[in-house]
Amino acid sequence: MSAISIYHYLIVAAILFATGLAVAITKRHFVGILLGIELMLNAVNLNLVAFSRYDSDRLSGQLFALFVMVVAAAEVTVALAIVLRVYGHFKTVDPDKLDELKR
Amino acid sequence: MEVAAFYGFSALAILAALFILFSKNLIYGAFALLLAFLGIAALFVLAGADFLGVAQIMIYVGGILVLLMFGIMLTQRASQQDGPSRHNRVEVPITRRLWGFAIGIGIVGVLAKIIFSANFRMSGDAVSRKSTIKTIGVELMTSHLLPFEIAAILLLVALIGAAYLALNRNPAQ
Known part of the structure; x- marks a missing residue:
């Protein structure tokens, strides 16, 4: 039917997920970590949509991806509010500098 | 045609994601994330999910990315502005970069191995010409x-x- 098999979508999503994970690990900025998390959530959505192609009368995958989007929106708002509070309190955006628990 | 569009948009998304990984400027990273979101929205449309593609553009590009940019701007350090290259710098120590690359490449390898060894047997054909x-x-x-x-x-x-x-x-x- 379609020339693009499901493996293409899965490989693209795997590469995007790994890139998002590497971004979330390497960045030393709270917002940078959030960028990586958003990228990972999008990669997972791509998987769900790709599998949902084969389920065209119920579309469970697309509905799940829709709820993932809603939860991602809620998550990023609360995370940014927490980042603003942390920045106002500690005057830093580097997660390595917040070593209160080590002292 | 469809194949060319698929490869083009997936290359756009992956290159934008890699640019986020390698760029040291957070604003550039946020704009690259915009490109990645647009590429993923196009991939959604190619996979037959037209509503989700539009929702992706509206929620992620219109909402989440604007919020992230507000977050970047509101956490600017006003005291350490020595030179124009100072803004939004994200310094990455070398050990953390090594760990990030190692884990990223490792998880790509593991996921590719799993994907290619999994023998997906779909119940139906990939039909999506209707809305x-x-x-x-x-x-x-x-x-x-x-x-x-x-x-x-x-x-x-x-x-x-x-x-x-x-x-x-x-x-x-």
Whole structure:
């Protein structure tokens, strides 16, 4: 039917997920970590949509991806509010500098 | 044609994601994330999910990315502005970069091995020439009604919680 098999979508999503994970690990900025998390959530959505192609009368995958989007929106708002509070309190955006628990 | 579009948009998304990984400027990273989101929205459309593609553009590009840029701007360091290259710098220590690359490449390898060794047997063919909006609407209002309502409550709670958390209750001002 379609020339693009499901493996293409899965490989693209795997590469995007790994890139998002590497971004979330390497960045030393709270917002940078959030960028990586958003990228990972999008990669997972791509998987769900790709599998949902084969389920065209119920579309469970697309509905799940829709709820993932809603939860991602809620998550990023609360995370940014927490980042603003942390920045106002500690005057830093580097997660390595917040070593209160080590002292 | 479809194959060329698929490869083009997936290359756009992956290159933008890699640019986020390698760029040292957070604003550039946010704009690259915009490109990645647009590429992923195009991939959604190519996979037959037209409604989700539009929702992706509206929610992620219109909402989440603007929020992230506000976050970047509001956490600017006003004191350390020595030179134009100082803004939004994200310094990455070398050990962390090594760990990030190692884990990223490792997880790509593991996922590729799993994907190629999994023998997916689909129940139907990949048919998507009709619009998905009607199906999504009917499913949301019938079999997925409870998650739909819970999502509404969750959004309300997140809105109130974020507004309360971000309130400026600094007594000095």
